[in-house]
Amino acid sequence: MAHDDLPALSKILQDAETMAAYEHPFSDEETQAWLDKQFTRYQTDGFGLWAVILKETGEMIGQCGLTVQDADGKQVIEIGYLFQRAFWHKGYAIEAAVGCKKYAFETLKLNEVYSIIRDTNFASMNVAIRNGMTVRGRSTKHYRGVDMPHYIFSAQKGDK
Numbered sequence: 001m002a003h004d005d006l007p008a009l010s011k012i013l014q015d016a017e018t019m020a021a022y023e024h025p026f027s028d029e030e031t032q033a034w035l036d037k038q039f040t041r042y043q044t045d046g047f048g049l050w051a052v053i054l055k056e057t058g059e060m061i062g063q064c065g066l067t068v069q070d071a072d073g074k075q076v077i078e079i080g081y082l083f084q085r086a087f088w089h090k091g092y093a094i095e096a097a098v099g100c101k102k103y104a105f106e107t108l109k110l111n112e113v114y115s116i117i118r119d120t121n122f123a124s125m126n127v128a129i130r131n132g133m134t135v136r137g138r139s140t141k142h143y144r145g146v147d148m149p150h151y152i153f154s155a156q157k158g159d160k
Contacts, residue, residue, distance in 0.1 A: 001051045008060035018085050021118040052096050061087040064096035071152045072139040076114040097131045105157045112156045119149040128153040
């Protein structure tokens with residue numbers, strides 16, 4: 001992502017339905033902080049969430065990428081994805097997630113990647129399953145005073 005992706009990112013992070021798993025749409029300040037965090041990730045980790053661009057129009061329709069996350073006390077590399085609601089159920093999330101898994105295994109030489117998904121987010125769970133992931137555990141994240149149960153999905157290099 002780049003600084004000029006802020007308006008497109010705002011369409012995602014400031015949409016209440018899209019952000020249901022977070023229990024709230026983001027403010028302008030939270031959206032800017034999210035984008036800034038990606039820049040920090042690019043510098044420190046060499047990766048982060050990347051812009052997903054619609055080839056036909058050049059429009060940023062979502063974000064997908066790799067981030068370091070806590071999975072029940074263990075630091076793991078997660079494939080995460082968030083898309084504008086207008087582009088849900090069109091195959092973009094799975095296409096991007098598959099590409100991220102391939103990058104993690106082939107370029108970064110990782111042996112396992114994760115997706116940590118809120119237990120109410122069935123669409124994201126379906127993306128993880130279609131990306132060859134299985135549930136390996138459960139955890140609860142505490143965010144904004146709310147306990148949020150999550151499933152910990154993962155795929156290991158060489159899984160079918």
